[in-house]
Amino acid sequence: MQTVDYSQELAVIEKRPSLREIDEIISKPLETKPDKKYYLALSITVTMLMIGVVGLGLSFYYGTGLWGNNNPVGWGFPIVNFVFWVGIGHAGTLISAILFLFRQKWRTGIARFAEGMTIFAVMTAGIFPLIHVGRPWLAGYLFPYPNQHSLWVNFSSPLLWDVFAVSTYFTVSLIFWYVGLIPDFATLRDRTKNKIKKLTYSVFSLGWRHSNRHWQHYEMVYLILAGFATPLVLSVHTIVSFDFAISIIPGWHTTIFPPYFVAGAVFSGFAMVQNVLIFIRKIFNFEHIITLDTLEKMNKIILLTGSMVGYAYAMEFFIAWYSGVQPEQFAFINRAFGPYAWAYWIMVTCNVVFPQLFWIKKIRRTIPVMFAIAVLVNVGMWFERFVITVTSLSRDYLPSSWAYYTPTLTDFAILIGSFGLFFTLMLLFTKTLPVVSIAEVKAVLEDAQPSHKDH
């Protein structure tokens, strides 16, 4: 049996790059002109975005009738997409805040990028609650503002809690992201010779001079923000789950939803981060910064959260049986064997079965396989939201009003558009901001901290 030397900390960054090398390699994408491949990728994502814009434009012009929603199934693709994207937005803050508090050094390579993804995913998600309403031009009614009608919003509605939860999460994530960027802006400001860039970076770096005093303040702020963001990671999807759990619809009205949703969100978020990072590390030659070890650690989290989600699926069935409530029992039997059984089994296979392969170390460390599994996880998690939203509504209490929901082309156009928006923002991000935190990576270099090695 091979012994592991636990007295030695494993290097997070491989190849022992010098500090200057770190600066150079991370800021390289920002200092070079985009190549053909970049434009090709951008044109694909922008096309997807435009498909969504057309779908949305038609929906605004003609009405939500262009979607597949009907009388029992009031919520269809838009809400499914909303929950999906909010879920994707969970990994970033989890990595940067919670893992920061737990002093997980391997997070430094991926934190910035994951945070960026959070911001973009929440932006994408945030569109859906506004566009899914029947009269989007009145969506402002959802915000509590003083008005001449003396009308206030209904604070007992989970949809309103959503408004607060998502907007708070977005704001805090954005601030956290920005604060983390300040030292890097300063580095970039010092490197660049372009005047406009210099001006922009100067403004955003807020006069950062890498002084000891700055670092002291910075570390404190970062710690406080991390502490502040940590509960939000848990609260956002908890509150999103309340949209369902607070209702009385069988299959929605379950107390397991908050932890189950959070686990699912982290699950899908990590899968998405892993997917995108596999490209990033290859394209930008970050393989020694975002190491295979880091990817493996992410796969372990996917395995953990995937198992939690699988447990939740099983527990839902148990509780439905244990409750003795017939509509509840039927809701779950109907999920597995009713008209939407296909969606249910896609969900179970993708979310429960495939991630279990990560028990095998070889699979955890083989990039193509882990990539495929993470893609399936995201497919499965999208279907999880579809199964929850649609199957419960399509067959609820009165069999007389049951109906099958079939999405329309417009629904798919908007779904494609959401991916288009997300990846467009992602691509712009890679060319405008450092996708890996320069300062933090420097801090975890093998020689960065005083050590007793070689003494």
Next chain:
Amino acid sequence: MSDNKKVTNPNFWRSLKEYHDNDAVFTAKVNEFNEGVTDEFDPSEISPVSRRKFLALLSASAAFAVTSCTDYRDKGEIIPYTKRPEGVLPGKPNFYASTCTACEQNCGILVKTREGRPVKVDGNPDHPINKGKLCTTGQASILNLYDPDRLQYPLKGKSKTDWNEVDSSVISSFKKSISEGKEIAVLTGLITSPTTSKLLNDFVNAFPTSRVYSYGLFTNKNRLDAWKESYGSDSLPAVDFDKADVILSLDSDFLGRDGSTIENMRKYSSRRDVLNNSNFNRLYVAEGGMSLTGMNADYRLRVKPNLQLEFVLSLANEIALKRNASEIDLSGNTLSLVSKYSLNEFVEKYSLNEKYVNNLVFDLIQNKGNAIVYAGDTLSKETHLAVNLLNEILGNTPVYSNSTTTFQKPIVSTIEIKELISKMNSGKVGVVIHFDTNPVYHLPKDLGYTESLSKVNLSLTFSQSVNETSVNSNYTLPIHNDLESWNDFLTRDNIYSLQQPVIAPLFDSRQKESALLRWINENDNYSEDIYHKYLMNNFEKNIYSKFDTPTDFKTFWYTSLHDGVLELKNNSSPLSFNSNSLNNIKVESNNAITLHLQKNYFLGDGRFANNGWLQETPHPVSKIAWDNYAAVSPSTASKLSIENDDVIKIEADGKQIEIAAFVQPGMADDLIVIELGYGRTEAGDVGSNVGFNANNFIVYGNDSVKYNLDDVNISRTGKRYALASTQEHHAIDDTFVKDFHYIRKIIQEGTLQEYKENPKFLDKNKYDIFDITQPHIYEGLKWGMAIDLNKCTSCAACVTSCNVENNVPVVGKEQVAMGREMQWMRIDRYYSGTPEEPVVSAQPMLCQHCDNAPCENVCPVNATNHSSDGLNQMAYNRCVGTRYCANNCPYKVRRFNFYNFRDHFANAYYENDLTALVNNPEVTVRSRGVMEKCTFCVQRIMDERENAIREGREIIGDNVKTACQVACPTDAIVFGNINDSKSDVAKYRNHELGYHVLESLNVRPNVTYLAKLRNTHSEEV
């Protein structure tokens, strides 16, 4: 300043500067204590705009800026109502009594008008037949008044013409025909109006070669002919179903389609009134298709229509000969005929439920004289003759009403129709007048009516809109809607009702009677009131004279118009049965597949095809809207491997049709039922090409019209056709979803016997529910509704009444198929039992106005909330359309405007100035993106509140009648203040049969349902 003296060499000085430079110091000294501006200014240099002018300009430009931001539109000329027309109070409706002509039953109606336009039609409470109730078709017929497809001027061919041109060319054609000895044929529907009948007589007198042909797509001619043979009378009595303890209906949908359904439903359900009369009747139905009456049956036997004759004769044999219980002596041919059939053999041969048949025979004998056997209009004359015999055997004639119906013009025989067509073909007919009928659509193609029409010199079609006949005619003449017309009707031989216009004619149309009158008096000019005068004249001569009254004619006339109905003396004679009427009966038994053509429920003879409300009302049994279909039983379907939505080819009698199939549980095997009245090709934007036209299959036999065809061939075409249903069709025997309505306590039922033994038998289903919060206490008013499922027949009159009252839009077939119908009220239908012999439960479902409404707490913007008197309210203006409320409604009664449906349906067919007039001004017209639902007719509650305030009294709950309640023919719906212990609704709510749907959710609904009691046989059980 300039006039100040300049002082040189001052006498005293304060500084050297003052001494030497006197000017500057002097100026400074002068200005030392000046106020305001001290600088010199030139008035020519300052702006010519004065302060006042500036302020004026400022305010003017602000006003411009503000007004340019408003959505000011030219709203047309506004005319002050300074000279108010007498009797019209803006905001207050006027009601006028009139008569409905949607079918030949001619119910009395009360038309509600607002500011001169009719907005709602309800039954006339003073009318002795319908007693304030009106069917779905009658309710929705108001939309036809405002139908955008209505003809606005006469057409010659397809081009516009004017009435003068029509008058001159018609009169000259008449003259030419007479001189050539050619016939002038008038094709009319069934005539129940004595004055129209007199007018037609006058017409025949004026134009001696003319002849009147009265026919219909469906008539009760078979029943009438049989009655005449059995009893020698043309006057057909109504049936007092309230007198019958046992009813056997043979393919008769007497609650849904056959005869005076409103009256039948009322009388039938008066014996299902658990609050006042627990002496229930028992309903046996022997039928092939699955009808509304069959849904309500206590026992249902599946008998194909062509076997009904054999069934009746077998029953007669069993009762009269085997059990020796006949009230009359059978002799001669009748005896030998009856003795040929054995009930046991019949039961065995067609595998009927033996127990049910035994119960039936037992009950019929036990209740002799208080039972009725009633056969459907579409059955053969022979069957009706046999039914008359069976009723005589059982001595059931006292159940016949004294009130009889006689058509004013006899229905023509099939031979006369055929002769007319051959005369037309041989050029012996000069003019054909279609008196608001549509024979090109109604008559089977093999008669060749369409072709013969082209051989007639002149053909005229009176119609409200273009139809199949009018496009084949020379002239299409627009006629008044019923609500623009004058007329009178003999609803029954002893009940006379008047029709009066409630709105001036909207278009350049004429009442069809007026047009004839204009032609009869060819030298007079047309005036709008010629028929009005003619009617008054006739009324004075024939009606007024019958009343020995001291009032003068004018007063009597206005009183009659006000009441809308007059009861005449009844001169019915006792019935005498001719037992030899059955001499020529032949019984054919046939095991091949039979095709049965049935009436549809809502579209009349097809004339209401262009009425969106009616097309969208789901079929009472199958819940399919916007289509007819070939219904087959589940076992026949699997035998022929047919599934729902398969297009099948039906061949019979040398004709064929391709039609969508629908597997209907409860149908007799080897039977296809198609409802007629669909498949119009020239009905307008709404009604054209909706459903399938199977009129071709009607057989114009030698003596009667046949609606049953034997030896039908069925083949699959491999094509599919999507039928749109408002209820998903679950396989009834799928254990996965079976009997959910019982398991979930949506439907609670029992038997009458069970109830009598233990009136509180439902209590075992009650939950012990507690609130974790303090429940809100409602003091004073609290609105609630009760629906008695014993009385409800699921006729859907409430649904349509609600549509009209609450401006519910038409969404169209494709939206119904997507599950987006907008009706606030629906009738849920559930099956239990086997697919072959299902037990049907129906339940009107509407917003339950729950105390703990789950929709309310999830709305993020408070658009739906609770009123202090217990209403679940919707603030449309506040609604952003998250649809969360609809998701969270366990009853799924909320309806979302996925589109602006008025704009979306059929290229904005109903979005125009004309159709907008049908909207109830008291109810907001909802637009896109807004949730809506039943309001408990809050506008009517507000009306009562206004009245109470004006009269200085408390609100009386029973004064508020919701639209569905007013329409319900059986008074199954009760509304009022549930905190008023004396109110009807409180009685229902506290009744031991009262329950709430999904009680276990503790949402505390305010609609109480009274559990249905089935009057099954307890004597032997």
